[in-house]
Amino acid sequence: MAAGNSVRLDKSSFTPLYHQIEQALRGQIEGGELAPGQAISERELSEKLKVSRMTARQALHALREEGLIYTERGRGTFVAEQKMTVHTRQLLGFTEDMRRRGLVAASKILSFRRFQPEPSAAEKLRLEEGEEAFEIVRLRLADHVPMAIETCLLPVERCPELKRADVERGSLYQILEQSYGVRLGHADEVLEAACATTEEARLLSIKPRSPVLVVTRTVFATDDSIIEAVRSVYRGDRYQATIQLKRR
Amino acid sequence: MAAGNSVRLDKSSFTPLYHQIEQALRGQIEGGELAPGQAISERELSEKLKVSRMTARQALHALREEGLIYTERGRGTFVAEQKMTVHTRQLLGFTEDMRRRGLVAASKILSFRRFQPEPSAAEKLRLEEGEEAFEIVRLRLADHVPMAIETCLLPVERCPELKRADVERGSLYQILEQSYGVRLGHADEVLEAACATTEEARLLSIKPRSPVLVVTRTVFATDDSIIEAVRSVYRGDRYQATIQLKRR
DNA sequence: CTATACCAGTGGACTAGACCACTAGACAGT
DNA sequence: ACTGTCTAGTGGTCTAGTCCACTGGTATAG
Numbered sequence: 201m202a203a204g205n206s207v208r209l210d211k212s213s214f215t216p217l218y219h220q221i222e223q224a225l226r227g228q229i230e231g232g233e234l235a236p237g238q239a240i241s242e243r244e245l246s247e248k249l250k251v252s253r254m255t256a257r258q259a260l261h262a263l264r265e266e267g268l269i270y271t272e273r274g275r276g277t278f279v280a281e282q283k284m285t286v287h288t289r290q291l292l293g294f295t296e297d298m299r300r301r302g303l304v305a306a307s308k309i310l311s312f313r314r315f316q317p318e319p320s321a322a323e324k325l326r327l328e329e330g331e332e333a334f335e336i337v338r339l340r341l342a343d344h345v346p347m348a349i350e351t352c353l354l355p356v357e358r359c360p361e362l363k364r365a366d367v368e369r370g371s372l373y374q375i376l377e378q379s380y381g382v383r384l385g386h387a388d389e390v391l392e393a394a395c396a397t398t399e400e401a402r403l404l405s406i407k408p409r410s411p412v413l414v415v416t417r418t419v420f421a422t423d424d425s426i427i428e429a430v431r432s433v434y435r436g437d438r439y440q441a442t443i444q445l446k447r448r
Numbered sequence: 449m450a451a452g453n454s455v456r457l458d459k460s461s462f463t464p465l466y467h468q469i470e471q472a473l474r475g476q477i478e479g480g481e482l483a484p485g486q487a488i489s490e491r492e493l494s495e496k497l498k499v500s501r502m503t504a505r506q507a508l509h510a511l512r513e514e515g516l517i518y519t520e521r522g523r524g525t526f527v528a529e530q531k532m533t534v535h536t537r538q539l540l541g542f543t544e545d546m547r548r549r550g551l552v553a554a555s556k557i558l559s560f561r562r563f564q565p566e567p568s569a570a571e572k573l574r575l576e577e578g579e580e581a582f583e584i585v586r587l588r589l590a591d592h593v594p595m596a597i598e599t600c601l602l603p604v605e606r607c608p609e610l611k612r613a614d615v616e617r618g619s620l621y622q623i624l625e626q627s628y629g630v631r632l633g634h635a636d637e638v639l640e641a642a643c644a645t646t647e648e649a650r651l652l653s654i655k656p657r658s659p660v661l662v663v664t665r666t667v668f669a670t671d672d673s674i675i676e677a678v679r680s681v682y683r684g685d686r687y688q689a690t691i692q693l694k695r696r
Numbered sequence: 697c698t699a700t701a702c703c704a705g706t707g708g709a710c711t712a713g714a715c716c717a718c719t720a721g722a723c724a725g726t
Numbered sequence: 727a728c729t730g731t732c733t734a735g736t737g738g739t740c741t742a743g744t745c746c747a748c749t750g751g752t753a754t755a756g
Contacts, residue, residue: 216709242737252711254502257737274718276736387693393641393661393684411659411684413641417693436641436659443691445635445665464739490707500741505707522748524706 209249217251221259229268229279238279240269293373294340294350294432303342310337310349310403312364314356324418324429325355332356336367339403340432346404347438352430358382376427385422391415391441396433404435411436457497465499469507477516477527486527488517541621542588542598542680551590558585558597558651560612562604572666572677573603580604584615587651588680594652595686600678606630624675633670639663639689644681652683659684 207224209217228234246256260277263269271277298305317325317333325333333353340348352372354362359380366375376382394414401408412433419428455472457465476482494504508525511517519525546553565573565581573581581601588596600620602610607628614623624630642662649656660681667676 218709239736241735243735252713254712255710258709271737272719273738274736275720389691389693391639391661391689391691392687393659393682395659395684409657411641411643413639413661434641436643439640441639443637443639445637466739487706489705491705500743502742503740506739519707520749521708522706523750 207249209251218255218258218262221245221249221251221256222262225259225263226266226268229263234279236279236281240277240279242277293371294348295371296373298342298347301342304344306341306344307350308339308341309364309368310339312336312367317353321353321429324426325353326426327355334359334362336372338367342438345438346435348432348434349400349403350430350432352428354428355426358425358427372428382427383422384427385420385424387417387419389415389417393436394433400433404433406435406437413439413441415441455497457499466503466506466510469493469497469499469504470510473507473511474514474516477511482527484527484529488525488527490525541619542596543619544621546590546595549590552592554589554592555598556587556589557612557616558587560584560615565601569601569677572674573601574674575603582607582610584620586615590686593686594683596680596682597648597651598678598680600676602676603674606673606675620676630675631670632675633668633672635665635667637663637665641684642681648681652681654683654685661687661689663689 207221207228209220209224211217213220225234225240234240240260242253242256242260245260246253249256260269260271264271264277268280269277270280292300294307295305313335314332315335316330317327317335321333322329322331327333333355336350336352336354338350338352339346340350356362359376359382361379362375366379373384377384392414394412395409396404396406396412398408400412401410404410404412413436415430415432415434417428417430417432418426419430421427455469455476457468457472459465461468473482473488482488488508490501490504490508493508494501497504508517508519512519512525516528517525518528540548542555543553561583562580563583564578565575565583569581570577570579575581581603584598584600584602586598586600587594588598604610607624607630609627610623614627621632625632640662642660643657644652644654644660646656648660649658652660654660661684663678663680663682665676665678665680666674667678669675
């Protein structure tokens with residue numbers, strides 16, 4: 201099956217053509233319609249979809265960045281092999297992260313409160329004096345085994361109607377995106393090794409003072425406002441973070 | 449000073465125009481000739497340099513990815529504020545990594561040998577039966593204090609003349625790039641928390657069983673061949689890894 | 697004084713071409 | 727059986743435009 205067959209573009213849509221093409225191809229690759237090794241010619245794609253070659257190239261560019269396709273000069277562009285390891289590090293919630301590792305995520309809410317954060321916490325969220333925040337502490341399980349303790353802070357302003365029950369049900373990021381129209385942009389993460397406190401060890405079912413991976417994450421919206429500040433304490437023996445680095 | 453003044457492009461060079469422009473602008477920004485907040489107009493740039501606007505845009509694209517400039521729709525493109533934190537995670541050697549943190553790196557070679565790796569090590573480097581490898585173990589210091597123990601494996605084939613003295617002097621990545629023409633591409637990293645062994649604790653001047661951050665890195669060349677496999681054990685109390693994540 | 701309408705400038709998207717270096721296969725000549 | 731040469735196809739680079747939505751200032755009408 202050639203790339204781009206059966207793709208319908210909406211030229212009057214507000215989403216750019218290159219983005220439509222990108223999503224269509226991503227779908228075909230992830231859905232297996234385009235097998236690894238399958239060639240995608242820029243010229244063929246542009247003729248089939250009746251767009252200029254530059255536009256087709258722009259669509260392929262994003263997929264190449266993601267590693268879904270690769271290009272060899274003079275030979276062509278090809279669908280990449282499925283990579284099992286999580287490569288390019290993306291902004292994922294715990295649920296998504298675990299799913300990619302082939303594990304089933306679950307969680308237990310340890311506490312859920314709305315409060316006036318003290319200055320140090322307020323600063324993490326860049327809150328003004330008097331603004332309130334949610335604090336959600338969850339025990340995260342992977343395949344029914346404790347994996348991490350996640351303490352997240354959210355400005356009340358961004359999700360005023362958030363209920364304990366909502367969080368119990370689904371992914372927090374999904375709620376933010378779907379119910380509150382928050383557009384997640386990027387995040388800064390700091391990873392460090394530490395010793396589990398007695399309390400953490402108890403919750404994670406590990407020995408006190410066992411090594412844990414502490415991940416502190418600040419999540420920004422596309423407008424660079426802060427949406428969430430999370431501190432996750434992962435079991436050192438069960439969790440690894442994977443990253444792909446680039447040289448210039 | 450307007451962007452692109454005094455920039456000379458070599459239209460007959462083999463390096464693409466957009467790359468020349470990119471490098472020139474990067475130099476001007478890093479050298480302070482273009483101050484943060486300074487506007488860079490795509491049209492002005494393309495007229496000044498006598499290139500088409502698409503080419504100018506392509507040059508700006510890479511700088512935007514790096515975070516050196518940012519764009520506001522309808523307003524313009526501007527030089528970004530200097531960010532002190534290491535944001536986009538790049539492939540850096542220990543020396544470069546510490547320099548960016550404002551620390552002075554030093555190192556002490558604990559062992560340097562050329563050997564026939566056993567199957568498990570050979571696999572990490574994708575070596576054929578019988579091929580040799582270098583193993584270099586170094587104690588890494590930051591501002592004269594032990595920071596990490598780095599064990600790196602290199603295929604002998606890629607740097608046959610490597611001497612202990614070379615490594616003693618300079619950055620390994622610099623040697624590989626400059627003396628052997630190795631073009632570093634990307635790297636995969638795995639980060640995990642662990643307990644220091646007695647030996648590691650002694651070398652790092654920390655208590656036995658203190659938490660350490662173990663970073664395992666595989667470095668690839670631009671042709672996807674494996675150049676190096678490193679295992680670094682960082683002091684948990686002094687080292688943090690920072691990453692920037694992106695959402696789609 | 698305050699709206700509002702206009703306008704010049706910006707980046708975003710897109711087109712329809714062009715020439716180049718490189719690849720791989722076919723084909724002909726030794 | 728080998729060895730070049732030709733050729734079609736590929737991605738890489740580049741041009742010179744077009745139209746659009748958005749921004750911010752300025753002039754103008756109420």
